Amino acid sequence: MYQSLKTGLLALTLAVSLPAAAENYTIGTGSQSGTYYPLGGILAKVWNDNIDDFNMRAEVTAASVENVIKVSSNKQLAGIAMGNVVLQAYEGTKPFPRKMDVSVLFALYPNVVQFLVPADSDITSIEQLKGKRVSLGAPGSGTRVSAINILKTLGIEESDVNGQALNYTATTNALANGQIDAGVIVGSLGVGAITELALTRNIRILSFTDAELAKIVETNPSYQSLDVPADTYKNVPEFKAPAVWNVLVANNKMDEELAYDMTKAAFDNIDKIRQVIGVTKFTTIENMGQLKGIPLHPGAQKYLNEQTQ
Template sequence: MQNVIKKGILGISLACLFSFNAIAENYTIGTGSQSGTYYPLGGMLAKIWSENIDNFDARAEVTAASVENTIKVSANKQLAGLAMGNVVLQGYQGVDPFPRKMDVSVLFALYPNVVQFIVPADSDIKSIQDLKGKRISLGAPGSGTRVSSTNILAALGINESDIDAQSLNYTATTNAIKAGQIDAGVIVGSIGVGAITELAFTHNIRILSFTPEELKTVSASNPSYQAIDVPVNSYDKVNAFVAPAVWNVLVVNKNLDTELAYKMTKIAFEHMKEINQVISVTKFTTIENMDRLKGVELHPGALKYLKENR
């Protein structure tokens, strides 16, 4: 009888263990819109980690991007998330749009994101200051695009009350430009981001350039923004332009298991050439660039890998 009871207890214990492991081993990677760079990159990372870490099953999740990902990672509702560095810094500091300090750290920096103000080629909007009084998509609520566009405009003396602000994601923004429903739209993404690439193939567009004075003002208001020169034809028939850029990072909970964080970092860099073949902007995702975002600490597991390979 005792043996039967012991076997029963063992069976229940194993069942509970397997049940717990099944939950613990399934992870989500927060990304963004399917038409942006975050989604395919998150999918690649999920695939590589799932194939190379024992008992690890991850998938990319469509989200509103940076703000949502930072909050979910802090609340342990996502294992990791892709986010713009300025947003992560604001979360780490607990300033607007975050209600409190977020429990986050950085696994590694990814690539620079460019703040791109798009207008039809024949638009009378020639400069950032010309945006006043216009219908402008500032990005989806809770997205890094929304945070960046409003912060940058505010630094240059343009508040939401000065424009007819719309809250659209990447796809809705480009569709609204095509339909003439908005005068301008902001997309914060890598050079060659899919949403703008697709729009440029079917419609004549321009991307606004910031003046040197405007760029200095933006950088002074938030040092995470740095000027970047984007050459002509980075998009089909689109002009060269100069704009603020900020590094994207892979954000995780600061209390993530150190060994798991180390494995995730190590495996990602061991397979970076494979990722490069699918997502070209990851040419910037190097060991040398891991700690590009200042003000937010690298996770101890990532720092261990960095020290081993510098």
């Protein structure tokens, strides 16, 4: 009896004296050759360093669609996703089977829809992609959703191209090796996969016409037209393309205080984040609500209200 009492007291003492274990979380990102993964890594570090009992790591995923689904089903605490995909999830339209439990903490930066071809390709327009071997992006990625939606908006069905389901790295490798005629990468300007390809291969990025861009923006309000200057990538001429904001998503039932703390920690340390990910120059308090049609999480909205009063 004495021994069992002693054991019980020891267990109680340890329970009282030991600090509570930190909660373990993940943030859904994308492939390691994109911007989402390093951005998720620096966000996780900022939160780990500034929120008590918080431990997060960046997780490689198929990006937007997978991240939204995992956040909605509480398999990830947060995720990075393209705005058009998040709107489709919020509204419950394809590729989502129903309305997802998702909200936005804050907008991050605009993603550009970039159709890559070899510099000597005879493909000079989006229309000429019909019948060609085109990488449309990995299954479950926002790249694939955007590529298919944009082509459809311009009258090109998925069945009109010989579509391949490749991620960023596989797309650039296949293009370099002549295994595809064109590839789509939807990412920030200067995204690593295209930057690295342009260093070893001569490439072009197809330019959308003003009429095509107007049609895309009219049909998909989450997009905007963007003029990209020459030499954004080595030897790549200027081009025009549709762009859509990336956002940081969370479950709409996330604890309000935690959402507030994550938002505050990110903006309190935004200079550190920008040292790692230059494109986060667009991640500002003024841009938090850039994605229209879906509300900010109440915790994020509370932080925004404090900063704009």
